[in-house]
Amino acid sequence: MSNLTVGDLIAMRPLVCTSLAGEAGHSNTVVWAHVCELPEPWNWIGIDELLLTTGMCIPSAAHDQRMLIKRLADRGSAGIAIGDDLQAPPLHQDMFAEADRLGFPIISVRHSTPFSAIGRTVAVAAHSDQVSRIARLSKLYETTRCTPWGEESLLDHLSRELGVELHVVDITVPSEVLERRSRLAGAAISRISEAVGGRWERLPARLPVVRDGKLIATGFALSTHRKCLLVAEGPGEVDIDAFVLLHAQSLVAVEVERVTRVRERSDEVEALILQQIVDGTLALDAAMLRLEQTGLAEQNWAVLSFDAKLLTSVRLIVGDRSVPKLSAVIGEEGYLLIADGNFEIVTASLRDHVPAIGVSARTSAIARIGDCLRQARWALHAARADGSGFSEYSSAAPFFLPRTLAEAHIAARAILGELIDYDRDNQSHLIETLEAYLTLDRSWSDTSSRLLIHRQTLAYRLKKIEFLTGRTTRSSVDITAFWNALGALRISRG
Structure with a gap:
């Protein structure tokens, strides 16, 4: 540690420094001298460092000058040296009084003394300390490498x-x-x-x-x-020490980048595994091996569904907590498969950042993971519809929507069966037209634009829908039935 003090600098006649206030702090050690003309200079000055300024960073108001001294003292700075070349605003007595109260040195530097002279003086005094710093850094890098x-x-x-x-x-x-x-x-x-x-x-x-x-x-x-x-x-x-801290920041930054890249590669592999499990292209034995490798084997699982654009954020949050997972975007939603034992910590972490989450029933059978995705998607629609932001399949919309995939199929057929059969036999688009029309709040112009059809074609299709179903698109009761049936149809089709 350097033994140079503020008092030593004042005592060196060639530097031509004069004490203005805070004489009780002349014993403060100076390990470095730093020039700063930025506002709020205490953010750029370290402990036991002397602030050198022509005065451009000094505010003009008395209260602000007093707060400048307080902030620098709280920061642990050695003192402030102000050039007398008329760049500084008038220095108020409030500033000097605060310096005296805190024992924080304020010194004046003759304009004929370059700041570099003060900096070199401090550097020479701190030279032996620099050697010990380098030795400490060498130890830091070496022990980090060998851990x-x-x-x-x-x-x-x-x-x-x-x-x-x-x-x-x-x-x-x-x-x-x-x-x-x-x-x-x-x-x-x-x-x-x-x-x-x-x-x-x-x-x-x-x-x-x-x-x-x-x-x-x-x-x-x-x-x-x-x-x-x-x-x-x-x-x-x-x-x-700022020198040591800078190297510590570099070490940590490299580690953050390494961990991030490893996780990104793992995310890509996990997405492929989940896709293959869902579409059935991965044999059960191979799927179980992959689940073992990701730490998910021999457990009950839950699937969470959310907006696909949030997948990256979800991966970061769950990855930062070292929770084993599979995640992917499938269709229009993002999905996350986790062990049931991690359900509480994951949902608690996500709920502040993901507006709507749907959760499947639990399963331990790989063959039922595809069903869990459909259940999670269904629950997600329920969470969005009722505004709760969170819904589990076992309790999602229990009064108005079917609760099983079989019931969903039956509900969809009961209302839309004639349209489904007509589209299948005639390669028509009545279901698509009805869904677009209701999704766009029965706007004729918006529906025509989305489907790229003429308004007369839309009118023909709507009349056909009403004829085949025996329901009208003007009745609130019939519109509700259509809407719920379309939701059930989406879920039953996966």
Whole structure:
């Protein structure tokens, strides 16, 4: 550690530095001198670092100048050195009083003294400390490289080595990305995401995360494809040298990218397995072997259905929790097959991020997974229809919709049987026309545009539908029957 202090810099006559306030802090150690002219400079200054400024980063209001000193002192900065070349606004007595109260040095630097002279002085004094830093980094890389996989995660190792609890948080999901023996609480993860807000592209070097007026963590942006922060947990400022921290961030970023790529490849393989199980092109023995490889064999399974465009987010959330799964987009929906034992943790994690989820009945038979997908899709339609956002097949719409696939077939035939047979025998499109017409709120122009037919053709088809079914598209009772029957038909056809 460097033994150079703020008082030492003032005592060096060639530097021509003068004390303006905060003399009680002249014993503060200076390990580095950093020039910053950005607003909120405390975000760019480390512990025991001296802020050098021509004054451009100093606000003009007395209250703001006092808060600048307080923030720098809270950050653990060594002091502030202001050039006297008239770039700074007038310095208020409130600023000096706050510096005296906190013992935070404010010094003036003669315009004839280049900031580089102060920087070189500090660098020379800290030279021996730089050697020890490099040695520490070498140890960090070497022990990280030699740590066997599975015995200790990278974050556990770095946390132990640096003396601070580290986590990686994806702020878009939000979710904790890498394995840790101890994980962050859900409320803390949410607060971290809220602290970032819409500032991802302009985050400070250190992002303080505050809850109820107290610092709970500090975030550092990672250069990864996922929007991730390296989070140091704890109520105090993170006392990690910036040089060491930068290398720790690099190590963690590489690990996040590696884990992400491995998961993406696994997702592609798992999607193919689920597709083959559903369409019957994968033999039962081969399917069981694949389920064993993914950690899903010899268990009861549940299938979750959701909007297909959310598949990537669902995979990230479930993958971050290391839950074995199969997932894919099949038709118009996304599907997730999980062990029943993980049902609660998965649904609890997804419900804040997925607007509507349908859940199948449980099964342990590979041959019934296809039925489970249809059941989950049916439940998803029920969740969307009743606005609940979550529905299980066993309880989905128990009063108005059939509860089994056999009942769905019967319900569809009872209302639409004549149309189904007519379409089959005449290669016509009456079912498609009825569904489009009702889905588009009986708009003639929108239905004609979607089906690419003339309005007169649409009129002919609607009259044919009414004639064959004995129902009208103007009666609320008949429209309800048509709508429910179309839903039952979609489910029964899978």
